[in-house]
Amino acid sequence: MSQLEPFALGVIDALTALLMMAVNLLPENLAAPFEYRFMQRALLTSVLVGAICGLLSCYVVLKRWSLLGDAISHAVLPGVAVAYLLGWPFFIGAFVTGALTSLGIGAIERHTRIKSDAAMGLMFTAAFALGIVIISKIATSTHLMHILFGNVLGVKTSALLLTLLASLVALLAIWLAYRPLLLYTFDPQQAQALGFNTGAIHYGLIMLLTLTIVASLETVGIILVVAMLITPGATAHLLTDRFTTMLAISVAVGVTSAVVGLMLSVSLDVASGGTIVLVASSLFLVALLAAPRHGLVARHWRRWRLNAQA
Amino acid sequence: MIDPVPALQARRLCAAYHQQTVLEDITLSLPQGQWTAIVGPNGAGKSSLLNLVIGSLAPLRGELRILGKSPASQRRAGNIAYMAQQEHMEWDFPISVRDTVLTGRYGLMRHDPLWQRLVPRHWANPSHRQAVEAALEAVDMADYAARPIGALSGGQKKRVMLARALAQQARILLLDEPLAGVDPPSEALILATLERERSAGRTVIMVTHDMPSARVHADNVLLINRTLVGMGTPDEMLSDAMLARLAVGAPEARHGGTRVAA
Ligand SMILES: Nc1ncnc2c1ncn2[C@@H]1O[C@H](COP(=O)(O)OP(=O)(O)OP(=O)(O)O)[C@@H](O)[C@H]1O
Ligand SMILES: [Mg+2]
Numbered sequence: 001m002s003q004l005e006p007f008a009l010g011v012i013d014a015l016t017a018l019l020m021m022a023v024n025l026l027p028e029n030l031a032a033p034f035e036y037r038f039m040q041r042a043l044l045t046s047v048l049v050g051a052i053c054g055l056l057s058c059y060v061v062l063k064r065w066s067l068l069g070d071a072i073s074h075a076v077l078p079g080v081a082v083a084y085l086l087g088w089p090f091f092i093g094a095f096v097t098g099a100l101t102s103l104g105i106g107a108i109e110r111h112t113r114i115k116s117d118a119a120m121g122l123m124f125t126a127a128f129a130l131g132i133v134i135i136s137k138i139a140t141s142t143h144l145m146h147i148l149f150g151n152v153l154g155v156k157t158s159a160l161l162l163t164l165l166a167s168l169v170a171l172l173a174i175w176l177a178y179r180p181l182l183l184y185t186f187d188p189q190q191a192q193a194l195g196f197n198t199g200a201i202h203y204g205l206i207m208l209l210t211l212t213i214v215a216s217l218e219t220v221g222i223i224l225v226v227a228m229l230i231t232p233g234a235t236a237h238l239l240t241d242r243f244t245t246m247l248a249i250s251v252a253v254g255v256t257s258a259v260v261g262l263m264l265s266v267s268l269d270v271a272s273g274g275t276i277v278l279v280a281s282s283l284f285l286v287a288l289l290a291a292p293r294h295g296l297v298a299r300h301w302r303r304w305r306l307n308a309q310a
Numbered sequence: 311m312i313d314p315v316p317a318l319q320a321r322r323l324c325a326a327y328h329q330q331t332v333l334e335d336i337t338l339s340l341p342q343g344q345w346t347a348i349v350g351p352n353g354a355g356k357s358s359l360l361n362l363v364i365g366s367l368a369p370l371r372g373e374l375r376i377l378g379k380s381p382a383s384q385r386r387a388g389n390i391a392y393m394a395q396q397e398h399m400e401w402d403f404p405i406s407v408r409d410t411v412l413t414g415r416y417g418l419m420r421h422d423p424l425w426q427r428l429v430p431r432h433w434a435n436p437s438h439r440q441a442v443e444a445a446l447e448a449v450d451m452a453d454y455a456a457r458p459i460g461a462l463s464g465g466q467k468k469r470v471m472l473a474r475a476l477a478q479q480a481r482i483l484l485l486d487e488p489l490a491g492v493d494p495p496s497e498a499l500i501l502a503t504l505e506r507e508r509s510a511g512r513t514v515i516m517v518t519h520d521m522p523s524a525r526v527h528a529d530n531v532l533l534i535n536r537t538l539v540g541m542g543t544p545d546e547m548l549s550d551a552m553l554a555r556l557a558v559g560a561p562e563a564r565h566g567g568t569r570v571a572a
Contacts, residue, residue: 195385
């Protein structure tokens, strides 16, 4: 680990330098804040978070896992609290409780007559409540606010490293398991019939989701991360009928909202997590209105033309 | 020509969903290279029998062998192509008809060299591409290849699902009511395609409610109503007497009766 660290820091420096080349193309007043080290870290974190959330959100949207994403992100809170108590890195606690909750949801769903949406609501509110109670005992409310709503300007190098690692893992997993993941998302029964280990794919995808959520904690926070796991994928779904294109558009939407949101929040001096999500929502709105085939304008235009012909 | 290893062999096979038995004491053996029609009333357990083969239902008791090995290993080897009665897939999925059929090849792609699995499919093994185009031709859906899968009618979707099973070029084709909801010209086309598959030495196992086509095309007919009611040639099994026996099997068997044997 100690030998890896200089290497990882080197990678971060290189990525930052690349980003700064792009930033320096911007007008002076936009580029100025990025002279600061913490702003550069914030920018790189945002780009990475936007990218992996964009990737994962395609699976979340197509698999109808929005509520599961919401559940895992809330369930992360007690893990953060316990890790804080024990002095561990917060992401270990977060990952453990997030994963435990998704296992618990699966178990309730399979062994009782409770349906999955109730199982999710039950588990994540309980976990979230536990987290709130622990945190109210040990930390200040600013700290709680940062966990809930993110604090991208205060991202430490260790958190940036985690985000980088999570991005690499997610990217590699999706690339290597592209076909099994696609087939499982599209048609799980066929995946089973073709001899794929659907249990492993299912839990693997949940682990990736948990990892992404943990990696996005500091940027957008627990409450808003689910927006980044739904909006980019939903936007892309409106714009294309091809899965690879959907992945690309979704990543683009995620990165654009993260970067534009960060810049807007700095120049307007408002909360960064909220601004990032608002930018993503605006992009969705534009797609909803203007998408070439599935957009509202196109749909009404087609109907109007049909009526005009008749 | 006939391989001594049966395509499907069941010994005292039982299956249940949550305590409710749906298949009881099934013992049978289907030879390779033949066309078997599985016939029985609604709720008889026909789809459940296929579910045992594809692993979405685990047997309660008894043994099931495919080509002499466990179903799981044959699934992994790519020897079983399956078409479901009702697709549980996402029709809104952003995928074209052609790529949907290509997913039938995903099992076989595991045996490709690693680099081919990591590059876009145009650079990968051309045999997959050829199998997909041939399968689309066989169900007369080649003209729709570029359409999104959600933009098809119900019958067209069925034909694409059949094309996906054909594209796998597996030794065993498991088809759950492939002709239901398909128009007569397409039905004739599909039956002709399946005839070709059989002459190529493949085993066709097909659940059907369509007696006339079973009479003409099948080598064997399997009558199932929770238990195995009978197995034999179409002429023997699709006689009025046997079909009457098949029908009365239902209510008693459902109430836990133990009658009916072949
Ligand atoms: N997922 C399930 N959970 C519980 N019971 C089931 C399930 N699927 C099927 N069954 C029950 O198992 C029995 C057999 O069902 P199966 O689907 O095998 O019938 P089938 O012979 O294919 O009928 P059909 O001709 O209507 O397709 C039925 O009584 C049904 O109620
Ligand atoms: Mg059925």
